[in-house]
Amino acid sequence: MTSLLVIIVLVLLAVALWQLTKIFDLTQEGSHSDSSQVATDNDNNVQGYLMFGFLAFIYIFTIYGLFKWGNLVLHTPAAEHGATVDNLMNITWILIFTVQAITQVLLHYFAFKYRGKKDQKALYFADNNKLEAVWSVIPAVVLAGLILYGLYAWTNIMFVDEEEDTIVIELYAQQFKWSARYSGEDNVLGKANVRFIEGVNTLGVDIADPYSQDDIVVSELHIPKGKKVHFKMRSQDVLHSAYMPHFRAQMNCVPGMVTEFAFTPIYTTAEYRELPFMVEKVANINALRAKKSIQLVAVGETALDPYTFDYLLLCNKICGASHYNMQMKVIVDTPEDYAKWLKEQTLLVQDVKNANTAEPVEGATAKDSTSTKDTASVAKIAMK
Amino acid sequence: MSAEGHDHGHDHEHEHHHKETFITKYIFSIDHKMIAKQYLITGIIMGIIGVGMSMLFRMQLAWPEESFKIFNILLGDKFAPNGVMANDIYLALVTIHGTIMVFFVLTAGLSGTFSNLLIPLQIGARDMASGFMNMISYWLFFLSSVIMVCSLFVEAGPASAGWTIYPPLSALPQAIPGSGMGMTLWLVSVAIFIGSSLMGSLSCVVTVINLRTKGMSMTRLPLTIWAFFVTAIIGIVSFPVLLSAALLLIMDRSFGTSFFLSDIYIAGEVLHYQGGSPVLFEHLFWFLGHPEVYIVLLPALGITSEIIATNSRKPIFGYRAMIMSILAIAFLSTIVWGHHMFISGMNPFLGSVFTFTTLLIAIPSAVKAFNYITTLWKGNLQLNPAMLFSIGLVSTFITGGLTGIILGDSTLDINVHDTYFVVAHFHLVMGISALYGMFAGIYHWFPKMFGRMLNKNLGYVHFWVTAICAYGVFFPMHFIGLAGLPRRYYTNTNFPLFDDLQNVNVLITTFALIGGAFQLVFLYNFFSSIFYGKKAVQNPWKSNTLEWTAPVEHIHGNWPGEIPHVHRWPYDYSNPLHEEDFVPQNVPMKEGEEVLHH
Numbered sequence: 001m002t003s004l005l006v007i008i009v010l011v012l013l014a015v016a017l018w019q020l021t022k023i024f025d026l027t028q029e030g031s032h033s034d035s036s037q038v039a040t041d042n043d044n045n046v047q048g049y050l051m052f053g054f055l056a057f058i059y060i061f062t063i064y065g066l067f068k069w070g071n072l073v074l075h076t077p078a079a080e081h082g083a084t085v086d087n088l089m090n091i092t093w094i095l096i097f098t099v100q101a102i103t104q105v106l107l108h109y110f111a112f113k114y115r116g117k118k119d120q121k122a123l124y125f126a127d128n129n130k131l132e133a134v135w136s137v138i139p140a141v142v143l144a145g146l147i148l149y150g151l152y153a154w155t156n157i158m159f160v161d162e163e164e165d166t167i168v169i170e171l172y173a174q175q176f177k178w179s180a181r182y183s184g185e186d187n188v189l190g191k192a193n194v195r196f197i198e199g200v201n202t203l204g205v206d207i208a209d210p211y212s213q214d215d216i217v218v219s220e221l222h223i224p225k226g227k228k229v230h231f232k233m234r235s236q237d238v239l240h241s242a243y244m245p246h247f248r249a250q251m252n253c254v255p256g257m258v259t260e261f262a263f264t265p266i267y268t269t270a271e272y273r274e275l276p277f278m279v280e281k282v283a284n285i286n287a288l289r290a291k292k293s294i295q296l297v298a299v300g301e302t303a304l305d306p307y308t309f310d311y312l313l314l315c316n317k318i319c320g321a322s323h324y325n326m327q328m329k330v331i332v333d334t335p336e337d338y339a340k341w342l343k344e345q346t347l348l349v350q351d352v353k354n355a356n357t358a359e360p361v362e363g364a365t366a367k368d369s370t371s372t373k374d375t376a377s378v379a380k381i382a383m384k
Numbered sequence: 385m386s387a388e389g390h391d392h393g394h395d396h397e398h399e400h401h402h403k404e405t406f407i408t409k410y411i412f413s414i415d416h417k418m419i420a421k422q423y424l425i426t427g428i429i430m431g432i433i434g435v436g437m438s439m440l441f442r443m444q445l446a447w448p449e450e451s452f453k454i455f456n457i458l459l460g461d462k463f464a465p466n467g468v469m470a471n472d473i474y475l476a477l478v479t480i481h482g483t484i485m486v487f488f489v490l491t492a493g494l495s496g497t498f499s500n501l502l503i504p505l506q507i508g509a510r511d512m513a514s515g516f517m518n519m520i521s522y523w524l525f526f527l528s529s530v531i532m533v534c535s536l537f538v539e540a541g542p543a544s545a546g547w548t549i550y551p552p553l554s555a556l557p558q559a560i561p562g563s564g565m566g567m568t569l570w571l572v573s574v575a576i577f578i579g580s581s582l583m584g585s586l587s588c589v590v591t592v593i594n595l596r597t598k599g600m601s602m603t604r605l606p607l608t609i610w611a612f613f614v615t616a617i618i619g620i621v622s623f624p625v626l627l628s629a630a631l632l633l634i635m636d637r638s639f640g641t642s643f644f645l646s647d648i649y650i651a652g653e654v655l656h657y658q659g660g661s662p663v664l665f666e667h668l669f670w671f672l673g674h675p676e677v678y679i680v681l682l683p684a685l686g687i688t689s690e691i692i693a694t695n696s697r698k699p700i701f702g703y704r705a706m707i708m709s710i711l712a713i714a715f716l717s718t719i720v721w722g723h724h725m726f727i728s729g730m731n732p733f734l735g736s737v738f739t740f741t742t743l744l745i746a747i748p749s750a751v752k753a754f755n756y757i758t759t760l761w762k763g764n765l766q767l768n769p770a771m772l773f774s775i776g777l778v779s780t781f782i783t784g785g786l787t788g789i790i791l792g793d794s795t796l797d798i799n800v801h802d803t804y805f806v807v808a809h810f811h812l813v814m815g816i817s818a819l820y821g822m823f824a825g826i827y828h829w830f831p832k833m834f835g836r837m838l839n840k841n842l843g844y845v846h847f848w849v850t851a852i853c854a855y856g857v858f859f860p861m862h863f864i865g866l867a868g869l870p871r872r873y874y875t876n877t878n879f880p881l882f883d884d885l886q887n888v889n890v891l892i893t894t895f896a897l898i899g900g901a902f903q904l905v906f907l908y909n910f911f912s913s914i915f916y917g918k919k920a921v922q923n924p925w926k927s928n929t930l931e932w933t934a935p936v937e938h939i940h941g942n943w944p945g946e947i948p949h950v951h952r953w954p955y956d957y958s959n960p961l962h963e964e965d966f967v968p969q970n971v972p973m974k975e976g977e978e979v980l981h982h
Contacts, residue, residue, distance in 0.1 A: 017902075122762060174649075288886070307880035
């Protein structure tokens with residue numbers, strides 16, 4: 001309701017201002033000459049000062065924004081390569097703010113300083129090759145530096161050395177849920193294609209492939225701290241994008257091909273929760289949630305749960321109606337906890353076998369598995 | 385309406401006086417000035433729809449899943465039961481907002497209006513090279529607008545796969561309801577739009593090359609014409625690629641081919657598609673999509689070059705450098721499309737190449753920005769609304785352009801790709817800037833179009849509120865993008881992680897609603913001034929270009945007598961050899977005056 005009120009106020013405000021200008025016009029009614037809509041010295045004066053005021057507005061708004069919203073921005077990267085990314089980002093920001101500060105001052109200050117006056121004549125100044133060379137060469141040199149640093153970082157991040165000792169994990173996207181497949185002891189994922197999708201085998205893994213015998217499918221991603229994880233992404237229906245903002249990681253999942261991204265986590269979930277900035281952020285969020293809960297309870301709805309931080313994998317490519325709710329929890333464990341957790345998971349081949357023995361009649365005619373069986377098995381996987 | 389009657393290639397005295405009926409004058413007109421007005425008014429109507437949509441989804445983002453009566457009234461019971469916006473119509477609104485603003489308002493509305501109006505008038509021609517093709521171009525645009533608007537009323541809802549319509553989402557109605565009939569109409573509409581745009585561009589290029597008046601060499605062309613000319617060339621090079629992408633997508637959707645689709649399992653069954661790739665579509669789409677940014681932006685920059693010079697009462701600084709930078713931007717714009725696809729799954733090596741070419745664009749852009757600022761220096765600035773919007777454009781062009789250094793850098797793009805940071809960036813650098821260019825053009829050439837003046841005080845109010853709101857909307861948006869908030873989310877309430885961004889979203893929406901509401905000031909000013917505005921004098925801004933030598937009353941063929949000849953470049957403002965602070969292009973050189981090779 002308050003929002004509606006806000007809108008009404010805004011509309012009224014608009015009407016009021018509009019009326020004001022109408023009145024302003026009427027006061028000028030005396031001058032009916034044709035050039036009355038051309039800027040006069042008085043207009044130039046007023047608008048010149050407003051330009052100066054606008055410069056102040058941009059500056060104050062920027063500084064206000066940096067203080068007020070600066071802490072909302074993603075903080076300490078949770079992956080090894082994140083430091084390089086953030087470093088490059090910071091350098092770029094310094095450059096941007098410098099250029100922005102200088103050019104906006106010049107632009108608006110000139111607009112104020114040289115506002116038109118009747119007896120003033122502009123300087124006939126049409127060209128200066130030296131000046132133009134200066135502002136072509138300076139950006140060129142600065143950009144060359146940025147490009148070199150950027151390309152160096154990009155190459156290091158994106159090209160995964162196949163020889164390197166990594167953990168291979170498949171991220172699997174479908175409307176509107178994520179799954180992960182661990183390659184098991186052989187560290188090689190079994191072959192897969194959507195044409196193998198059947199019953200509990202929702203990822204379409206080729207069960208006959210020797211490499212898939214030790215594969216494990218889960219719906220919550222666990223990764224160990226300090227070990228490079230090599231993600232291979234697949235999608236079964238539309239484009240999705242695996243976005244893990246805290247790890248500075250993102251890659252699209254494309255039906256019909258396998259995409260990849262690799263990074264090394266450097267904070268366990270527990271450690272990241274303890275970082276001072278995160279403690280503060282979570283406290284702030286919980287304060288906001290508590291406030292909202294009071295409102296909710298007042299209208300008879302249930303209060304919001306308090307929030308604890310978890311790494312997330314979000315979908316960041318429009319993928320359908322529930323795109324806004326396609327997420328998976330990511331948990332970074334210590335290597336020991338990770339090994340323990342992994343041991344507790346059942347192998348995919350075992351799941352398939354169990355599903356088949358549970359319903360032997362349908363197992364025999366698995367080709368046309370009924371939809372009821374599908375949902376039951378999907379639910380079973382989702383429960384893990 | 386014989387085509388020969390309008391053969392303006394030769395400098396005939398234009399004595400033909402057709403009996404013009406209402407239909408030939410106002411509807412199926414082949415006069416470039418009328419066609420320009422038709423483009424403008426259609427563009428404005430589409431703009432009202434496009435901006436209106438953004439108001440609706442901004443409200444949903446600020447006050448998620450709250451009930452608003454207006455939603456129910458506008459979207460109906462199906463898409464807004466009890467006034468709560470449904471999630472699929474949210475995506476549809478975002479999609480159609482993008483499509484309408486990019487293609488219908490800022491391509492056709494901006495280029496269509498001003499290149500049609502200004503090319504013949506500023507180069508000294510009786511009309512565009514082919515008036516008939518020009519008329520067809522407008523009517524195809526009109527048809528495609530009608531189809532796009534009709535698609536809003538399809539039962540399953542309009543296209544909702546984002547304005548980039550990436551398959552498979554856009555190809556499979558099973559994936560999203562909007563990909564049924566709504567998407568079909570979207571594709572048909574855009575295909576017709578491309579036809580219209582190609583005809584318009586061809587006619588523009590041919591006119592500029594062939595119909596310049598005596599003395600109007602290429603280096604005496606106003607920068608507006610350079611911008612329209614180069615824009616038309618970019619359009620001719622890149623729009624056909626989008627057309628082919630659209631046609632292949634239609635094949636995939638309706639005839640079972642597999643250009644963009646492969647290995648798909650959806651709604652419980654495996655589809656037959658095999659061997660296609662959505663990445664191919666992305667390449668084809670962005671081969672237009674990126675030049676499109678400049679198709680939108682260059683005309684706006686051309687318009688402001690002209691307005692800033694006129695109202696600074698100074699020559700545009702570095703005329704040749706401005707032309708070179710337009711050409712450089714045009715060339716580079718066709719080889720940078722891959723920066724939209726750094727994380728699409730294409731080979732990272734390609735990413736390196738596109739980072740390199742993309743950041744190069746910053747150089748000509750910087751030249752343009754600095755040249756504008758230098759033009760203001762020691763000028764005698766006439767700060768009328770057109771000038772304010774032009775200065776505003778330079779401001780947002782810099783602010784928005786600078787964050788492009790982040791997005792164009794593949795390493796940094798990894799983490800901000802498809803977040804609100806991108807939304808903030810491109811709205812400032814192409815959305816707001818191009819809109820400012822369009823507004824500047826309207827305020828400046830309204831007297832030329834309608835023979836009357838716009839009210840300047842309403843113009844001032846319009847500019848200042850718009851300028852503050854534009855920064856108010858898009859500056860905070862950078863922060864929520866850097867916080868990792870993905871775009872195209874119906875609501876963020878499923879992510880407690882983003883709860884602290886909600887206040888910022890409310891602020892953004894508040895600014896958006898105020899800014900949106902104040903566009904009504906412009907609309908009132910525009911439509912009332914057409915009928916009740918003060919009568920314009922022939923050259924109200926004391927400008928040098930040829931259009932102001934034509935009479936206020938529109939006549940077929942533009943000039944009653946002979947077409948004026950051109951003796952000088954268009955930027956002789958405050959030339960010390962002349963009394964007046966402007967010297968129109970058709971004024972012969974004085975004795976002893978040197979020909980400036982600018």
